[in-house]
Amino acid sequence: MKERVVVVTGGNRGIGHEICRQLAKLDLMVVLTSRHEKDGLEAVTNFNKNEFPVRFCPLDVTNPSQILELTDFLTKEFGRCDCLVNNAGIFLDNQDGNFFNTDVATVRQTMETNVYGPYLLCQALLPLMRKNNYGRIVNISSGLGQLNDMGGGYLAYRMSKTAINVITRVLAVELAGTNILVNSMCPGWVKTRMGGSGATRSVEEGADTAVWLSTLPDGGPSGKLFRDRKEVSW
Numbered sequence: 222m223k224e225r226v227v228v229v230t231g232g233n234r235g236i237g238h239e240i241c242r243q244l245a246k247l248d249l250m251v252v253l254t255s256r257h258e259k260d261g262l263e264a265v266t267n268f269n270k271n272e273f274p275v276r277f278c279p280l281d282v283t284n285p286s287q288i289l290e291l292t293d294f295l296t297k298e299f300g301r302c303d304c305l306v307n308n309a310g311i312f313l314d315n316q317d318g319n320f321f322n323t324d325v326a327t328v329r330q331t332m333e334t335n336v337y338g339p340y341l342l343c344q345a346l347l348p349l350m351r352k353n354n355y356g357r358i359v360n361i362s363s364g365l366g367q368l369n370d371m372g373g374g375y376l377a378y379r380m381s382k383t384a385i386n387v388i389t390r391v392l393a394v395e396l397a398g399t400n401i402l403v404n405s406m407c408p409g410w411v412k413t414r415m416g417g418s419g420a421t422r423s424v425e426e427g428a429d430t431a432v433w434l435s436t437l438p439d440g441g442p443s444g445k446l447f448r449d450r451k452e453v454s455w
């Protein structure tokens with residue numbers, strides 16, 4: 222059996238799908254999760270056809286009972302979880318959205334997926350990491366959440382990506398002295414459904430730093446934000 226088990230959220234397409242591919246290629250046991258069973262199973266079937274043995278577990282990150290079911294699945298199938306990549310994300314803000322015309326429903330919905338989902342997943346899966354004193358948590362953030370370069374517009378998305386960085390920082394402090402490393406990364410502007418066709422980066426480039434952080438050696442960095450494998454400021 223493969224030694225390390227990694228969970229990737231939103232693995233059916235975009236950057237998450239490419240993270241699954243690269244991690245499976247490194248011989249990790251990838252559990253690809255997707256909120257729509259059909260999309261997830263299709264992605265897994267394609268991986269398996271190409272000789273990447275990837276497993277599937279349905280997961281809408283806003284659904285707490287599915288988070289429990291994922292935890293049960295990991296416990297029963299592998300007895301472990303070594304890595305969590307919080308990749309699933311939404312971008313609901315309008316192009317012309319600003320502080321005053323962003324409605325609270327947009328903010329709430331964005332936070333549910335981009336922040337509360339990852340928060341609940343960390344709470345659910347950390348006991349499985351603590352059991353083996355090994356864990357890597359990778360939170361997919363964005364330059365739009367960087368406080369040092371904060372611009373206007375995209376309020377809901379910016380709030381969510383700054384907030385996921387808070388999860389990274391707080392968890393890293395609370396897990397100091399353990400072999401569980403927690404980091405955020407920004408993939409850059411990537412050609413996906415979210416990034417659009419005008420984006421400057423391929424999914425391969427967008428996934429690279431997340432894959433690197435998922436496989437950090439013991440004693441590696443924790444509580445940091447990375448882009449292109451280099452630490453950047455918050």
Ligand SMILES: NC(=O)c1ccc[n+]([C@@H]2O[C@H](COP(=O)([O-])OP(=O)(O)OC[C@H]3O[C@@H](n4cnc5c(N)ncnc54)[C@H](OP(=O)(O)O)[C@@H]3O)[C@@H](O)[C@H]2O)c1
Binds near residue numbers: 237255257363408416
């Ligand atoms: N693309 C960029 O330029 C860029 C830049 C900076 C950061 N990011 C971040 O990178 C991550 C991946 O983005 P992407 O560009 O690959 O976007 P994408 O192509 O739109 O893919 C988003 C993924 O998240 C999934 N998802 C959305 N809501 C979900 C939920 N409630 N539960 C489970 N899965 C859910 C989607 O599933 P469905 O197929 O079911 O919708 C899809 O698999 C996101 O966190 C995003 O914020 C992207």
